Amino acid sequence: MLLTIDAGNTNTVFALIDGDTIVEQWRLSTNDQRTADEYLVSISHLMSLHGRKPSDVTGAIIASVVPQVVWPLTQLCQKYFATRPLIVGAPDVKLGVEVHVKNPAEVGADRLVNAVAADALYGGPAIVVDFGTATTFDIVGDKGAYLGGVICPGINLSLSALHQAAAKLPRIAVTPPATNLVTGKSTLEAMQSGVFWGYVGMIEGLVVRLKAEHSPTMKVLATGGLATIFSNRTDSIDVVVGDLTLQGLRLIYERNVASA
Known part of the structure; x- marks a missing residue:
């Protein structure tokens, strides 16, 4: 195994x-x-x-x-x-896809692995949204090439910063509001709404702009622990793939063993 x-x-x-x-x-x-x-x-x-x-x-x-x-x-x-x-990232390890950025060595290994899996399993063009410590949006071209992306603060980082910088605001968990209403009727509801709907707005806005730059038919894949929570409240995400990174690692391993 x-x-x-x-x-x-x-x-x-x-x-x-x-x-x-x-x-x-x-x-x-x-x-x-x-x-x-x-x-x-x-x-x-x-x-x-x-x-x-x-x-x-x-x-x-x-x-x-x-x-x-x-x-x-x-x-x-x-x-x-x-x-x-x-x-992944070592000179002797081949990804099987081209990397079209200014400095390929600075791209996070997980972002490249996700791009490999997205291309192999779903085909390009595609946007991969990864809800990790940072929230990243990565672009896979129609021929599978990695074209770059967007890096945003992860939602837990934002929550931590909000709590630390504002003395009267409590630390809260990442949970979707009980309703689709945006207006909070308490400090807790206002924080939950601001963080959750703020991130939904960021996702939707960036997806619109990325599709305008690349292709209106791009598939949008989401991965990471919070992917399901957000995908249930927006139409911008087409499919949640929880094991995308692991499958990408498998694919890279198989490609390198086969070419050895």
């Missing part, structure tokens, strides 16, 4: 993929001080709970937006899973 590792700013997702099926998936908080041995303690325990063992892993691939965790994750794969992982 293939071990895929998606190391984001907030969480690191480990998944076991058999063929094209994700059979197990685990999430750890991202910690740039964690060692390979510490990763093993957590992952081996989670694997054993599901009847899996390290010898089940026959290959591995890592995508990380946190450079400090790449080395311990690489050591984890080599030392405990007996496999040399592919690293």
Whole structure:
């Protein structure tokens, strides 16, 4: 089985993929001080709970937006899973798509992986909206090329900033308002409405502008933990693909193994 590792700013997702099926998936908080041995303690325990063992892993691939965790994750794969992982962004790892931006090396690995999966699974042109620590909009051309995108503060970052900067405003959870009314009748309702409908407005506005720049027929894919919450309240999102990044990692691994 293939071990895929998606190391984001907030969480690191480990998944076991058999063929094209994700059979197990685990999430750890991202910690740039964690060692390979510490990763093993957590992952081996989670694997054993599901009847899996390290010898089940026959290959591995890592995508990380946190450079400090790449080395311990690489050591984890080599030392405990007996496999040399592919690293998205390394010169010898081919994406299978062209990257048309000024400096390809500065594009987050997760954004490129999402573009690969969007093109392979749905075809271009497409917009991929990823609700992570940052909310990103990435453009896939009609021939699969990555064309760039938009980076916005993630909704949880916005909530944290609002709470920290305004002494009388409480910390609130990300929840859709109980109704479709925008006007809040209390401080809590006003905050929920402002954050939620503000993000819906941002999504809809950026999708309109991106389609005007590229193609009015672009598909809009959403991924990330909050994708479903927002997709239920706007027509701008066509489909939610929760495992888009993991499937993109699988596709990149298969392309590189096939060409080896």
